[in-house]
Amino acid sequence: TSSPFRPQDEILALLLFGRPLQEITPFQALQLAQAAATLAGKSGPGMLGLARDKLGVDTLNVSQAEGGGTTVGAGKYITDRVFVGVEQGTEPDSRRFKTEIEITPNVTAKTTTGAEGGPSVGLEWKYDY
Numbered sequence: 001t002s003s004p005f006r007p008q009d010e011i012l013a014l015l016l017f018g019r020p021l022q023e024i025t026p027f028q029a030l031q032l033a034q035a036a037a038t039l040a041g042k043s044g045p046g047m048l049g050l051a052r053d054k055l056g057v058d059t060l061n062v063s064q065a066e067g068g069g070t071t072v073g074a075g076k077y078i079t080d081r082v083f084v085g086v087e088q089g090t091e092p093d094s095r096r097f098k099t100e101i102e103i104t105p106n107v108t109a110k111t112t113t114g115a116e117g118g119p120s121v122g123l124e125w126k127y128d129y
Contacts, residue, residue: 012036027062027070059085069094
């Protein structure tokens with residue numbers, strides 16, 4: 001529920017994407033429908049889940065940047081602690097490759113390389129409490 005009153009699909013759009021239902025992309029609308037089905041107890045693998053299974057990857061996502069460009073990303077866990085992925089935007093030179101290596105349960109090394117911005121390396125520290 002919400003105050004002021006809003007329909008449930010509008011509330012879900014705001015929770016998932018931070019924008020009203022009228023401002024989400026068609027792909028986000030599909031994600032919204034899948035989330036609503038899951039919350040209603042009618043879940044299945046969904047379109048992305050089926051595509052992920054067919055491609056043999058662990059992650060598959062489609063996102064839209066603020067500027068309107070679309071990015072498709074896929075990744076695979078090589079081991080429990082090593083993840084590799086690739087993202088491709090709508091621009092020809094927008095491909096990025098990324099690697100994540102879990103050094104300890106709290107520390108992860110991340111690398112990114114691609115045509116835009118050059119390579120980057122970083123360490124991420126997290127603490128779950």
